[in-house]
Amino acid sequence: MEQLGLGKHDREDPAPDHQASEVGREKRPKPEEEEDEPEYIPVAKRKEMRLQQIRGRASGAPIPLDEPAKEGGVQTLIDQHAVMMKQKEGKVEDVQAELAKEDDQILSELNDKARPLMSVAELAKGVRYTEPLKTSWRPPRWVMDLPEDAIRTVRNKFHIIVEGDNIPPPISRFKDFKLPAPILEVLKLKGIKQPTPIQMQGLSVALSGRDMIGVAFTGSGKTLVFVLPMVVQALEEERRLPIIQGEGPFGLILCPSTFDITKTFCDALAQQEQRQGQEDDEAHRILYPLGTGQVRCLLCMGGIQMRDQDDVLRRGPHIVVATPGRLIDMLKKRRFTLNFCKFVALDEADRMIDIRFEDEVRGIFDFFRHQRQTLLFSATMPKKVQEFAKESLVCPIVVNVGRAGAANLDVIQEVEYVKQEAKMMYLLNCLQKTAPPVLIFCENKSDVDDIHEYLLLKGVAAVGIHGSKDQSEREYAILEFKQGRKDVLVATDVASKGLDFPDIHHVINYDMPKEIENYVHRIGRTGRCGKTGVATTFINKTTPESVLLDLKYLLVEAKQTVPPVLRALPDETPGGGCPICGGLGHRAANCPKLLSQTLKSAPRREAEMNGTDY
Numbered sequence: 207m208e209q210l211g212l213g214k215h216d217r218e219d220p221a222p223d224h225q226a227s228e229v230g231r232e233k234r235p236k237p238e239e240e241e242d243e244p245e246y247i248p249v250a251k252r253k254e255m256r257l258q259q260i261r262g263r264a265s266g267a268p269i270p271l272d273e274p275a276k277e278g279g280v281q282t283l284i285d286q287h288a289v290m291m292k293q294k295e296g297k298v299e300d301v302q303a304e305l306a307k308e309d310d311q312i313l314s315e316l317n318d319k320a321r322p323l324m325s326v327a328e329l330a331k332g333v334r335y336t337e338p339l340k341t342s343w344r345p346p347r348w349v350m351d352l353p354e355d356a357i358r359t360v361r362n363k364f365h366i367i368v369e370g371d372n373i374p375p376p377i378s379r380f381k382d383f384k385l386p387a388p389i390l391e392v393l394k395l396k397g398i399k400q401p402t403p404i405q406m407q408g409l410s411v412a413l414s415g416r417d418m419i420g421v422a423f424t425g426s427g428k429t430l431v432f433v434l435p436m437v438v439q440a441l442e443e444e445r446r447l448p449i450i451q452g453e454g455p456f457g458l459i460l461c462p463s464t465f466d467i468t469k470t471f472c473d474a475l476a477q478q479e480q481r482q483g484q485e486d487d488e489a490h491r492i493l494y495p496l497g498t499g500q501v502r503c504l505l506c507m508g509g510i511q512m513r514d515q516d517d518v519l520r521r522g523p524h525i526v527v528a529t530p531g532r533l534i535d536m537l538k539k540r541r542f543t544l545n546f547c548k549f550v551a552l553d554e555a556d557r558m559i560d561i562r563f564e565d566e567v568r569g570i571f572d573f574f575r576h577q578r579q580t581l582l583f584s585a586t587m588p589k590k591v592q593e594f595a596k597e598s599l600v601c602p603i604v605v606n607v608g609r610a611g612a613a614n615l616d617v618i619q620e621v622e623y624v625k626q627e628a629k630m631m632y633l634l635n636c637l638q639k640t641a642p643p644v645l646i647f648c649e650n651k652s653d654v655d656d657i658h659e660y661l662l663l664k665g666v667a668a669v670g671i672h673g674s675k676d677q678s679e680r681e682y683a684i685l686e687f688k689q690g691r692k693d694v695l696v697a698t699d700v701a702s703k704g705l706d707f708p709d710i711h712h713v714i715n716y717d718m719p720k721e722i723e724n725y726v727h728r729i730g731r732t733g734r735c736g737k738t739g740v741a742t743t744f745i746n747k748t749t750p751e752s753v754l755l756d757l758k759y760l761l762v763e764a765k766q767t768v769p770p771v772l773r774a775l776p777d778e779t780p781g782g783g784c785p786i787c788g789g790l791g792h793r794a795a796n797c798p799k800l801l802s803q804t805l806k807s808a809p810r811r812e813a814e815m816n817g818t819d820y
């Protein structure tokens with residue numbers, strides 16, 4: 207394998223501090239002159255206090271906002287004592303049950319606040335759809351005739367877990383999904399021969415018209431599970447009654463990175479149509495007297511010139527692939543409507559529908575006029591968030607391949623303790639691990655700039671993206687990296703969201719993200735569809751202990767090497783994982799995601815109450 211071309215003089219080797227045993231616990235002695243001043247409460251401590259308040263609310267105990275936090279995982283000393291006694295008596299299950307109850311309380315409080323995926327009108331009128339939408343698709347007869355045992359064997363073999371009523375069987379060959387020939391050709395051209403487990407089960411569920419929650423690890427092929435049924439159903443609709451100006455879309459995908467693949471399938475169908483037209487295929491015209499058989503696809507995202515897509519807008523798009531913000535903007539301007547939209551797919555759905563339930567996503571559902579088939583996908587959708595999502599769907603089927611939030615097993619995860627000041631130089635060593643392309647993630651924009659500059663100085667072909675770069679800089683960087691002219695892309699999470707980079711060999715986390723879900727999504731940029739990738743994560747004493755615990759248990763679950771610094775952390779796995787973010791190292795009451803949401807929404811709630819802008 208080709209290595210990055212770094213000169214010998216560049217290979218400084220600041221040894222990472224493997225010896226460090228304490229993570230983030232260093233205390234500065236208090237200078238004497240400060241003694242009479244009011245005690246400074248560090249941000250971490252303040253956050254902890256805030257969490258305790260949330261916990262207090264969840265357990266029903268009214269705690270004033272300025273009351274200091276109580277230590278430990280229970281509310282009062284009496285409770286604490288009771289738990290300790292039970293532990294002493296060996297009633298660990300009781301303690302676990304109590305903690306699980308606490309998780310449930312917090313979650314139900316959150317779910318009460320969240321609004322389901324329905325329009326205001328539907329909610330106001332109490333509209334509840336009870337029957338799934340009908341499609342003409344059926345599994346082949348021989349598949350339908352398979353005994354339950356045979357179906358169960360297939361699911362077991364591929365670790366597919368399903369929940370719901372009347373679940374269609376999994377299908378293990380693309381040709382048995384009765385897909386149009388041009389679609390099968392595209393799959394073949396892309397080297398996609400056999401469906402992955404999520405595709406085997408998910409495609410038959412989605413093609414049958416059923417609402418679905420699909421959870422499978424990053425890179426497992428979820429995209430085709432919503433793109434193929436959407437294209438096929440749009441084609442069928444078009445052939446029955448063509449979409450004309452002012453109509454459409456038929457389907458909506460909230461995930462802009464899937465535009466290219468969706469368009470590839472649409473173009474393949476259009477080309478076949480053209481061929482058939484040229485051959486003056488009489489039989490074809492008799493079969494489909496009305497439809498053109500063309501499926502048009504529109505991309506709506508920031509920075510995209512709608513002028514370039516005028517033709518599609520004028521003729522009516524069948525499928526819109528969008529980011530929520532830009533979509534709302536287009537809907538408000540009435541460039542198109544969702545009056546005919548029957549199909550909606552949300553990728554990374556948990557981020558859109560849980561406590562983070564962004565106003566924009568909720569707003570989109572207000573534009574629907576009819577029942578639609580809803581497909582929700584994610585690599586990280588904890589069980590309890592799935593429960594909430596299910597309430598918004600019609601007789602949904604949940605398809606799980608592996609634990610929600612689990613890391614992709616094709617990624618070799620390496621975690622290294624590197625002192626803050628040594629990180630930049632140590633990057634060069636890390637870049638030697640694999641051939642390019644390499645993706646470096648940072649939490650801060652300034653780090654992106656610093657690393658970018660440093661790598662350029664060291665002769666590494668690197669580009670950088672973050673939220674403060676303008677559109678043309680961003681586009682240039684992405685294109686250079688995608689086309690292989692640059693070896694390294696340095697990015698923040700936000701800037702890289704929704705971008706699809708095939709064949710990344712190595713993901714480097716310059717810092718550990720605050721939420722373990724982000725970590726799972728970041729490292730999931732490599733190791734895609736069966737190929738092995740490497741992920742290196744830098745940690746040090748600035749990394750919060752709670753996320754280190756999540757990381758530790760994630761590594762254990764994925765059978766990866768756990769470095770000594772993580773092994774030294776307390777060994778008390780809290781059971782099935784946090785119901786809010788899926789992290790294995792903490793419970794709901796200590797969830798960093800819950801904390802960041804609470805802190806984020808506090809000013810908004812205050813602004814709403816005061817009637818001021820947020």
Ligand SMILES: Nc1ncnc2c1ncn2[C@@H]1O[C@H](COP(=O)(O)OP(=O)(O)OP(=O)(O)O)[C@@H](O)[C@H]1O
Nearest residue numbers: 398400401402424425426427428429430585734735
């Ligand atoms: N059945 C298949 N066989 C081989 N390759 C496939 C198959 N299905 C998809 N792929 C390829 O695998 C890669 C990952 O697929 P995809 O983007 O759908 O994963 P994903 O589960 O959506 O990941 P993420 O959660 O990160 O978005 C893509 O490059 C895709 O072309």
